[in-house]
Amino acid sequence: MRVERVELRTIELPLLRPFETSFGVERVKRCIIVRADCEWVSGWGECVAMDGPWYSEETVGTAWLMLTEFMVPEVLGRDLSCGEDVHRLLRRVRGNHMAKAALESACMDAIARSREVPLARLLGGTRTEIECGVSIGIQPTPEALVETVARELEAGYRRIKVKIKPGADVEYVRAVRRRFPDVPLMADANSAYSLEDAERLAALDELDLAMIEQPLAPDDILDHSVLARRIRTPVCLDESIRSPEDARKALDIGACEIVNVKSGRLGGLVPSVRTHEVCRERGAPVWCGGMLETNVGRAHNVALASLPGFTLPGDVSASDRYFEQDIALPNFELTDHGTIGVRESPGIGVEVDEQRLEEVTRLREELRA
Numbered sequence: 455m456r457v458e459r460v461e462l463r464t465i466e467l468p469l470l471r472p473f474e475t476s477f478g479v480e481r482v483k484r485c486i487i488v489r490a491d492c493e494w495v496s497g498w499g500e501c502v503a504m505d506g507p508w509y510s511e512e513t514v515g516t517a518w519l520m521l522t523e524f525m526v527p528e529v530l531g532r533d534l535s536c537g538e539d540v541h542r543l544l545r546r547v548r549g550n551h552m553a554k555a556a557l558e559s560a561c562m563d564a565i566a567r568s569r570e571v572p573l574a575r576l577l578g579g580t581r582t583e584i585e586c587g588v589s590i591g592i593q594p595t596p597e598a599l600v601e602t603v604a605r606e607l608e609a610g611y612r613r614i615k616v617k618i619k620p621g622a623d624v625e626y627v628r629a630v631r632r633r634f635p636d637v638p639l640m641a642d643a644n645s646a647y648s649l650e651d652a653e654r655l656a657a658l659d660e661l662d663l664a665m666i667e668q669p670l671a672p673d674d675i676l677d678h679s680v681l682a683r684r685i686r687t688p689v690c691l692d693e694s695i696r697s698p699e700d701a702r703k704a705l706d707i708g709a710c711e712i713v714n715v716k717s718g719r720l721g722g723l724v725p726s727v728r729t730h731e732v733c734r735e736r737g738a739p740v741w742c743g744g745m746l747e748t749n750v751g752r753a754h755n756v757a758l759a760s761l762p763g764f765t766l767p768g769d770v771s772a773s774d775r776y777f778e779q780d781i782a783l784p785n786f787e788l789t790d791h792g793t794i795g796v797r798e799s800p801g802i803g804v805e806v807d808e809q810r811l812e813e814v815t816r817l818r819e820e821l822r823a
């Protein structure tokens with residue numbers, strides 16, 4: 455199946471609520487949507503790079519440049535029959551994983567649709583539903599955080615993740631733990647600490663957290679192995695794991711016990727599946743991360759999280775938490791037992807609402823073979 459045309463758009467969707475992390479506050483979701491037109495089907499992908507280089511060095515602007523100059527030209531006119539084909543074509547490009555993942559996953563959707571199979575099945579998924587958690591941004595006070603957590607538990611989520619930063623950490627998490635003694639709870643620091651904060655982080659030990667996510671710098675797998683020996687809370691890595699090889703090294707030196715799998719960070723669904731295999735071989739659980747995706751990226755995440763090694767509830771939540779009106783439908787809804795059903799229709803299982811997409815488009819570019 456030949457790739458005949460690729461369309462890139464930058465879109466802007468207002469978030470229902472601002473989302474604060476240790477690196478800043480997000481109010482509007484700005485991202486790139488990729489459409490890959492192949493002979494008889496089209497596939498859709500989403501680039502999770504943020505506006506600025508806060509989560510990683512990639513941005514909407516750098517991803518746009520990499521896609522138009524180096525990545526899209528590599529796949530245009532090529533024949534694709536499986537995900538590995540796309541992955542191989544893009545292998546020469548170093549880094550820029552979010553841009554790569556956007557194009558790779560759009561092509562994967564097209565491949566799944568052309569074979570008339572759900573993307574989940576193409577990837578090797580075995581689950582019919584995935585367990586859902588929520589990621590809660592930093593709140594103004596511990597009391598406000600407890601109220602937000604109460605709302606999410608009421609909605610049916612099975613695991614609560616709270617964002618932390620120096621000055622909004624132990625006290626905040628403790629307030630949640632006091633009110634909800636048994637809820638599966640974890641904290642994500644987005645690299646806001648250093649080894650010198652080990653004692654502060656050890657104060658979380660008594661709060662019975664399922665894990666602490668990415669306490670130290672993205673390039674500090676080694677320091678995480680030191681920290682992991684100084685605290686009792688299991689360490690989970692997010693930003694530090696950029697390849698299946700990173701996961702192997704991190705697990706083998708004891709830098710983490712758990713891995714957050716995000717296809718944008720890993721450079722696509724193919725390396726995400728491989729990372730999941732590496733962890734599975736070592737008996738390490740993985741879960742699927744999130745980047746406040748639209749239903750396009752969310753659909754890719756749901757398919758990925760259907761693989762057997764995703765044994766923990768992830769950051770893939772229902773659509774209604776994010777935008778008033780999404781660009782693709784149907785929305786993902788939470789079941790009465792805190793899960794999202796894996797789609798059974800071909801490809802990612804959502805259809806883009808082209809009128810809505812047009813309304814939120816700020817930039818558009820079309821590239822042809």
Ligand code: NPQ
Nearest residue numbers: 475480504509589743744745746769
């Ligand atoms: C994380 N996500 O696990 C990320 C961080 C994050 C859901 O906690 C726009 C684009 C906003 C990417 C906000 C969650 C974002 C973003 C947060 C990523 O570390």
Ligand code: MG
Nearest residue numbers: 642667668692
């Ligand atoms: Mg994280």
